[in-house]
Amino acid sequence: xxxxxxxxxxxxxxxxxxxxxxxxxxxxxxxIYGFLGLNGAGKTTAIRMMLGxxxxxxxxxxxxxxKVSSDKTELWREIGYxxxxxxxxxxxxxxxxxxxxxxxxxxxxxxxxxxxxDKLKLNKYSHxxxxxxxxxxxxxxxxxxxxxHNPKILILDEPANGxxxxxxxxxxxxxxxxxxxxxxxxxxxxxxLGEISKFSTRIGIIHDGFLIQEINTQELEKLCEKRLIINTxxxxxxxxxxxxxDIKAIDNENGKLLITDKxxxxxxxxxxxxxxxxxxxxxQLNVIEEDLESYFLRTIKLKD
Amino acid sequence: MKKISNALWAEFEKxxxxxxxxxxxxxFIFIPLMTSLMMFVARNPELASKLGxxxxxxxxxxxxxxxxxxxxxxxxxxxxxxIGFGFITxxxxxxxxxxKTMKDIIALPINRSLIVLSKFIIISLWSxxxxxxxxxxxxxxxFVVGIEQWSTAMFIEFTKSYFGATILTLLLAPPIAFIAGYxxxxxxxxxxxxxxxxxxxxxxxxxxxxxxxxxxxALYAIGNNIPGMELNTSSYVILVLTFLxxxxxxxxxxxxxxxH
Numbered sequence: 001x002x003x004x005x006x007x008x009x010x011x012x013x014x015x016x017x018x019x020x021x022x023x024x025x026x027x028x029x030x031x032i033y034g035f036l037g038l039n040g041a042g043k044t045t046a047i048r049m050m051l052g053x054x055x056x057x058x059x060x061x062x063x064x065x066x067k068v069s070s071d072k073t074e075l076w077r078e079i080g081y082x083x084x085x086x087x088x089x090x091x092x093x094x095x096x097x098x099x100x101x102x103x104x105x106x107x108x109x110x111x112x113x114x115x116x117x118d119k120l121k122l123n124k125y126s127h128x129x130x131x132x133x134x135x136x137x138x139x140x141x142x143x144x145x146x147x148x149h150n151p152k153i154l155i156l157d158e159p160a161n162g163x164x165x166x167x168x169x170x171x172x173x174x175x176x177x178x179x180x181x182x183x184x185x186x187x188x189x190x191x192x193l194g195e196i197s198k199f200s201t202r203i204g205i206i207h208d209g210f211l212i213q214e215i216n217t218q219e220l221e222k223l224c225e226k227r228l229i230i231n232t233x234x235x236x237x238x239x240x241x242x243x244x245x246d247i248k249a250i251d252n253e254n255g256k257l258l259i260t261d262k263x264x265x266x267x268x269x270x271x272x273x274x275x276x277x278x279x280x281x282x283x284q285l286n287v288i289e290e291d292l293e294s295y296f297l298r299t300i301k302l303k304d
Numbered sequence: 305m306k307k308i309s310n311a312l313w314a315e316f317e318k319x320x321x322x323x324x325x326x327x328x329x330x331x332f333i334f335i336p337l338m339t340s341l342m343m344f345v346a347r348n349p350e351l352a353s354k355l356g357x358x359x360x361x362x363x364x365x366x367x368x369x370x371x372x373x374x375x376x377x378x379x380x381x382x383x384x385x386x387i388g389f390g391f392i393t394x395x396x397x398x399x400x401x402x403x404k405t406m407k408d409i410i411a412l413p414i415n416r417s418l419i420v421l422s423k424f425i426i427i428s429l430w431s432x433x434x435x436x437x438x439x440x441x442x443x444x445x446x447f448v449v450g451i452e453q454w455s456t457a458m459f460i461e462f463t464k465s466y467f468g469a470t471i472l473t474l475l476l477a478p479p480i481a482f483i484a485g486y487x488x489x490x491x492x493x494x495x496x497x498x499x500x501x502x503x504x505x506x507x508x509x510x511x512x513x514x515x516x517x518x519x520x521x522a523l524y525a526i527g528n529n530i531p532g533m534e535l536n537t538s539s540y541v542i543l544v545l546t547f548l549x550x551x552x553x554x555x556x557x558x559x560x561x562x563x564h
Contacts, residue, residue, distance in 0.1 A: 048564070053564075070410075077413045083407050084407075087404035087408075088403075088405065089405060091323070100318070103313055104413075105412060106310060106413060106414075
């Protein structure tokens with residue numbers, strides 16, 4: 001069986017708000033699926049439905065081919081999860097919190113706690129009460145709970161929250177290793193495309209509860225718009241000249257001209273020759289590529 | 305079996321380090337200590353007159369022998385157990401919401417109904433421990449202050465009614481657990497605990513005590529010696545039905561509600 005996470009027409013409405021609408025997606029074994037959306041887009045509601053914490057109004061979730069419901073408890077043996085901000089029993093230490101999860105997951109080997117503490121670099125804090133942890137270490141504890149049983153499927157809701165850049169890098173490396181070398185399927189939500197695109201194999205964009213786009217990360221760069229940026233000593237004359245030649249150029253906020261025509265992006269020398277031939281002195285001519293965040297914002301704006 | 309023992313172990317870990325466990329033990333020891341002190345004052349009229357208002361209050365204990373003292377301990381249990389056990393139930397269930405740890409325990413390879421069951425077992429053990437503390441400290445202090453007219457038969461009768469009332473009070477934990485889940489917090493269940501204590505008094509005044517679940521344990525404890533307040537079969541049926549329905553409602557809520 002190749003499809004590990006499968007949702008069919010998942011829908012949840014709160015009063016008059018459509019939290020998630022008709023969400024259908026498939027995640028294949030070993031994939032890292034980035035689930036991207038702004039705050040309030042419906043990511044957490046979708047994840048909670050996947051984990052059987054919220055009942056969908058319509059639709060179903062299958063994990064490893066088994067329909068999710070509160071009675072299918074054996075299903076959770078192979079699933080690790082972290083939902084929103086991680087919390088723990090405040091008066092218990094990091095180790096005691098993990099020990100509770102170990103027992104409730106029926107893991108016989110008591111060394112699993114040591115192993116996961118080491119893996120998440122929590123050794124220094126293992127005897128610290130959870131209420132005294134920094135946000136970053138609380139996040140690590142949340143991830144440790146998700147990873148303690150070496151799950152085959154990981155469902156993580158914004159796991160990079162609260163982590164410093166080094167922590168984000170570490171977690172990214174850890175998740176990539178789990179997917180590539182251990183066949184773990186990872187479903188990870190985020191609101192930062194730049195971050196998630198660094199290690200996801202596929203990305204789904206959710207906006208206002210709707211899955212508006214699914215893309216392979218390899219294709220992402222092709223989808224980001226490229227523009228030729230032009231600056232001269234006489235922008236007015238340049239604009240008139242380009243209009244005269246039927247070349248569409250738009251002003252940007254810095255007073256520069258932008259061309260999106262593929263012909264000139266691939267051959268900027270044609271513009272250079274044209275301007276020089278008409279005695280217009282060029283001060284800037286280069287191709288810029290839209291960054292991922294701009295692409296993300298452009299994609300969701302198109303749907304508004 | 306392993307599932308329930310692991311769930312129980314987890315619940316025990318949660319309460320072991322909590323300040324609430326220690327706090328309830330202190331309160332439940334303090335109350336019989338104060339009661340025995342009052343009894344001591346009641347037995348010493350010259351001391352009672354010197355202590356003024358405390359002396360006057362001590363007189364409400366009436367006969368200062370073991371029969372009167374056992375009656376006082378039973379009344380004491382009737383009032384503090386409703387509040388105390390209700391507080392424990394609130395803490396065990398509502399803390400998962402205040403600590404926001406609910407989401408960590410509902411997608412695990414253990415049925416949610418077993419987690420609910422283990423919570424009720426822990427509540428029962430904790431409540432029986434507190435009840436036993438009041439019993440041991442209360443009876444022990446009775447000997448220390450030198451209460452007279454001891455009777456073993458009377459003691460056995462008291463023991464039965466005391467622990468019987470403890471068990472009957474425990475049957476009222478599930479309604480509080482349900483409110484803790486439904487309201488997802490600590491305020492509503494505590495409010496209900498206080499409200500039911502007040503309602504129990506009103507039910508007594510209206511002569512409906514034997515039919516109001518929250519009055520029944522106290523009436524059981526003080527014995528069938530109040531005219532019009534005798535418990536009958538329907539009283540126990542009402543109490544058991546209250547337990548069964550609210551237990552079912554609590555498990556159903558855990559299994560079927562949306563857990564945000």
